[in-house]
């Protein structure tokens with residue numbers, strides 16, 4: 001599932017590629033992902049252009065002149081690709097836009113769980129969970145003090161809190177594992193058991209891991225925004241492999257179809 005660092009790269013790339021370019025062709029292959037009328041969308045998008053691409057949490061927001069947004073929630077398996085028409089389509093193509101610059105924007109979704117919303121400018125009230133989002137995980141306003149204050153409202157397991165979009169927006173399963181590894185905290189610890197020092201470490205690790213990941217991805221993803229690059233992660237997806245810090249074996253636990261990786265040697 002794309003998370004904040006992945007989506008920052010995708011937004012950064014699209015922000016530079018598509019604003020101001022006229023939409024010439026609209027093809028809908030899978031209306032299930034649409035939370036608006038397919039017929040109207042086909043009719044209304046042609047001849048218009050996106051003016052801006054931004055991100056809020058895990059939502060990608062395409063501003064459409066005049067006065068509308070197309071909002072993508074990629075969920076588990078949604079992927080966007082920006083390519084030439086000759087490029088072979090992957091399976092589960094749901095939506096394809098053709099631009100006047102000869103490129104296409106394609107939306108693939110194997111599980112068809114992602115959603116595309118069409119809303120009036122500035123009105124996100126019809127998008128589930130959108131208005132409940134907490135501050136961005138990378139928001140500088142979330143300083144150590146604000147972080148500690150916010151996290152104290154949540155009594156549960158620390159990994160669940162990190163992935164709770166109402167606490168902070170943008171962190172998912174993979175980066176929660178990375179952040180907890182960097183902070184030296186076991187994912188199953190309950191928040192009230194964490195000391196102020198541990199929470200300070202967690203806040204520091206969160207900023208460092210997200211900044212590091214974005215830097216890594218910048219060099220790796222390029223124009224291939226449909227490819228999810230995760231091989232550089234230190235702990236997530238590395239169950240059974242050697243811990244890069246202590247040399248122990250990386251543990252793996254799967255609960256509710258969600259995989260958690262951690263190191264018993266490095267995390268307390």
Ligand SMILES: [Zn+2]
Nearest residue numbers: 243246263266
């Ligand atoms: Zn270790």
